[in-house]
Amino acid sequence: xxxxxxxxxxxxxxxxxxxxxxxxxxxxxxxxxxxxxxxxxxxxxxxxxxxxxxxxxxxxxxxxxxxxxxxxxxxxxxxxxxxxxxxxxxxxxxxxxxxxxxxxxxxxxxxxxxxxxxxxxxxxxxxxxxxxxxxxxxxxxxxxxxxxxxxxxxxxxxxxxxxxxxxxxxxxxxxxxxxxxxxxxxxxxxxxxxxxxxxxxxxxxxxxxxxxxxxxxxxxxxxxxxxxxxxxxxxxxxxxxxxxxxxxxxxxxxxxxxxxxxxxxxxxxxxxxxxxxxxxxxxxxxxxxxxxxxxxxxxxxxxxxxxxxxxxxxxxxxx
Amino acid sequence: xxxxxxxxxxxxxxxxxxxxxxxxxxxxxxxxxxxxxxxxxxxxxxxxxxxxxxxxxxxxxxxxxxxxxxxxxxxxxxxxxxxxxxxxxxxxxxxxxxxxxxxxxxxxxxxxxxxxxxxxxxxxxxxxxxxxxxxxxxxxxxxxxxxxxxxxxxxxxxxxxxxxxxxxxxxxxxxxxxxxxxxxxxx
Numbered sequence: 001x002x003x004x005x006x007x008x009x010x011x012x013x014x015x016x017x018x019x020x021x022x023x024x025x026x027x028x029x030x031x032x033x034x035x036x037x038x039x040x041x042x043x044x045x046x047x048x049x050x051x052x053x054x055x056x057x058x059x060x061x062x063x064x065x066x067x068x069x070x071x072x073x074x075x076x077x078x079x080x081x082x083x084x085x086x087x088x089x090x091x092x093x094x095x096x097x098x099x100x101x102x103x104x105x106x107x108x109x110x111x112x113x114x115x116x117x118x119x120x121x122x123x124x125x126x127x128x129x130x131x132x133x134x135x136x137x138x139x140x141x142x143x144x145x146x147x148x149x150x151x152x153x154x155x156x157x158x159x160x161x162x163x164x165x166x167x168x169x170x171x172x173x174x175x176x177x178x179x180x181x182x183x184x185x186x187x188x189x190x191x192x193x194x195x196x197x198x199x200x201x202x203x204x205x206x207x208x209x210x211x212x213x214x215x216x217x218x219x220x221x222x223x224x225x226x227x228x229x230x231x232x233x234x235x236x237x238x239x240x241x242x243x244x245x246x247x248x249x250x251x252x253x254x255x256x257x258x259x260x261x262x263x264x265x266x267x268x269x270x271x272x273x274x275x276x277x278x279x280x281x282x283x284x285x286x287x288x289x290x291x292x293x294x295x296x297x298x299x300x301x302x303x304x305x306x307x308x309x310x311x312x313x314x315x316x317x318x319x
Numbered sequence: 320x321x322x323x324x325x326x327x328x329x330x331x332x333x334x335x336x337x338x339x340x341x342x343x344x345x346x347x348x349x350x351x352x353x354x355x356x357x358x359x360x361x362x363x364x365x366x367x368x369x370x371x372x373x374x375x376x377x378x379x380x381x382x383x384x385x386x387x388x389x390x391x392x393x394x395x396x397x398x399x400x401x402x403x404x405x406x407x408x409x410x411x412x413x414x415x416x417x418x419x420x421x422x423x424x425x426x427x428x429x430x431x432x433x434x435x436x437x438x439x440x441x442x443x444x445x446x447x448x449x450x451x452x453x454x455x456x457x458x459x460x461x462x463x464x465x466x467x468x469x470x471x472x473x474x475x476x477x478x479x480x481x482x483x484x485x486x487x488x489x490x491x492x493x494x495x496x497x498x499x500x501x502x503x504x505x506x
Contacts, residue, residue, distance in 0.1 A: 003403060022406070029391060029407045038444045041394040071394075301394070302404050 005302050008120040008127040011136035012174045017181040024146050026298035027291070033070055034293055044073035044304055047104040052095070053130070054080045054110045059265050059289060060130050060140070064107050067296035073104075091115065095123050105303065108132070113170075126303045134168050134229070139299060140264050141174025143292040145182060147284050148219055150291070151260055156183035161213040162204075163189045164223035164245060164272045167196055168230070171264045175221055176202050189213035190223075190245060193234045210245050214252060219260035222247050222273050238271045248274045252282060260284055330475060330483070331496035336456070339472040340369070343454055344376035346470045350452060351421040354383040358420045358448075362438055363391040363409035365427040368487040369456055373425060388413040390424075395437035417446040423470075427485035429455040432466035457496060459483045 005019055012020065033041055049068050053061050061077070068075045078094075080086060085094060095106060105126040108116050113133030120127035131137040145155065152158050160179050166172040166188050179186045180203065187205035188195060189212070199206060207213040213220065225241060235241045252259060261273070261282045269275045278285060331339065351357050354377060361370025367389045374385045393407045424438050435453060442451060454470035459477045473496070477483060480501030488494050 026407055029410050032411055033394075036444065040444065042440065043394040043396075043399055046400075301399075301407075304399060304404060 003126075003303050005299070007303070008116070008129075009138055009299055009303060010117045010120060010127065010129045012138050012141050012178040012181070013136065015138075015181070017183075020142070020145070020178060020181050023142055023295065023298050023302060024149060026302060027142075027146055027294040030294040030297040030301075031291070033297070034066075034290070039070050040072055041070065042072045043301055044068070044071040047071075047073040047304060048102065049073045049075050049105040049107065049300070050098050050103050051075060051077045051130075052098075052106055052108045052110075053077070054085065054091075054108075054115075055131065057109055057130070059292070060109065060137075063289070063292040064128075064130060064139075064296050066293050067300055070293070071297055071300055073300070076103075091119060092122050095119055095125075099123050099125055105300070128299060128303070131170055133170065134173075135170050136174045136177075137170040137264075138174050138178075139292070139296050140171050141178040142299070143288055143295040144171075144175055144221060144262055144264070145178050146291045146295055147262060147288045148179075148184075148260065150287065151284060152218060154183075155179065157185065159185045159187065159216055159218045160221060161187040161189055161207065161217040161219070162221045162223060163210065163213060163247065165194045165225050166190055166199065166223065167194045167234075168226040169223045171221075172223060176204060187213060187216060191235060191241070210247065211251060211254070214247075214255045214259060217259055218257075219262060220247060221262040221264070224264065224266060225268055225272050238268070242271050242274075246270075246272060246274060247277050249276045249280060252277060258282065262288055264288070327484075327500070328498040329495055330457075330498055331473060333494040336472075336494050336496060339456065340372050341376055343456075343470050343472055344373050344380065347373065347423055347452075347454060348377055348381060350469060351423070354381050354385055356420045356449065358386045358388060358413075358415055358417055358422045360388040360390055360413065360422055360424050360438075360442070362424065362426045362434060363389060363393075363411075364490060365485050365487055366390075366425045367409065368489055369427060369485070370425040373454070386415050386420075388415065388417075390438055390441055392434055392437035392441055395441045397433060397437070411441070413442075413445050417442070417448050419447075419449050422448040422451045423454050424451060425454050427455070427487075428457045428459055428483050429453070429466075429468055429471075430459050430461050432462045432464035435466050436464050456485055457483050 051064055065075055103125055107128045107130050109130040110132050113135035115132045116127055116129035129138055162172050162175055176186050189207040263285045359370050359374050361367035374387045377385050389412045391409045391411045452469040455468045456472035458471045458474045482499040484497050484499055486493055486495045
């Protein structure tokens, strides 16, 4: 039996709903491991995993590293600064050199959309996309799904609105595809300048006002305003953005039902989300972080192993 | 798939399973000099069902509370690299401090011993019991590791390719132990 997910995890767009459910269901028992005194199981003992991070990251990199270590894999972190990437080495050359040292998996974050799949076609190791440009961030999408499922139960028919800077957000794309595959209704809300031109093609509802989104939704996934990717004047100012689109306690209080608030982090407090919302009773932002480790453990586990050429040696039952 | 030439043969009926479990419960109490430090840990999935039955029987006969836990050994298997990942079917739940306790591992069928090896490794990650014993409903032989049970329900000799399935009420709708002829799919 080879991996039920195939060789790589590049995005949620091409996963089936069964594969997404398998990852979420597999993540459930992994939650318990992080609650043990000895937070470690031997599943990936002997596997070597390289975390190749060409963009800054705290949460995702550390979360992957915890997931790898709690599965007993050996891990190496490579960042663009301080490695030969700074000397002009290409992505493929870097990865091939790592492969020559006999690695099993690469977790890659890169500023260029499609970088993970470019790499996956060229190396034999399993590749996990930890965010490629504005394309996808599949493990973030999965941990959002897991957190929503923890609080809302089956997501079929549940309404989730993705708010803010959808244009620059790989989290938004992974969320839209992931949520739709498990049967949720998806909407987006944000200034037109921060929504992709073809947003309707995703099959989502578009809200122009945050008040309408709050009225409609069971959960809001509030995106960070990605000022570092904004090359032109997309919004007049952060302050004005907060006044028109900010998720505030006051706006949430007007909603008739309890709305779950998610944020992929890092937060711009006082811009897309107010502090009393981020730290308030609606927020499941830290649950997302906890679930991130479990989801990444599930992905690593499901991609690992299954080398048929070794199966001959393993003949015999396993009872 | 080879032609199905035989019907599954019943090795133990529901009432025979009940009688066997009663005897096993008594043996577990005897082996551990009572119930004071006893922790019974079932291996997912059918071992967990059997562990519950054994706990209930011991609690009834000894009039004492018995601590119970469950283990899923999937992540401790030795065949991930070759066979590939298998679904993790159930939670591991050992909410007790097991240091210094008498742990009894319960499983339905003992075959190669590899599951028990994995369970021993997993238990070691939770603490250091005073002793660990193994109780199985069926010992079908065919060990690949030096592991032997302390309490056995029934020992059976099984031809290569045949399979012994333990059916339990909660998962299968009835209680029985059956011998499945070669080539039949898993339940």
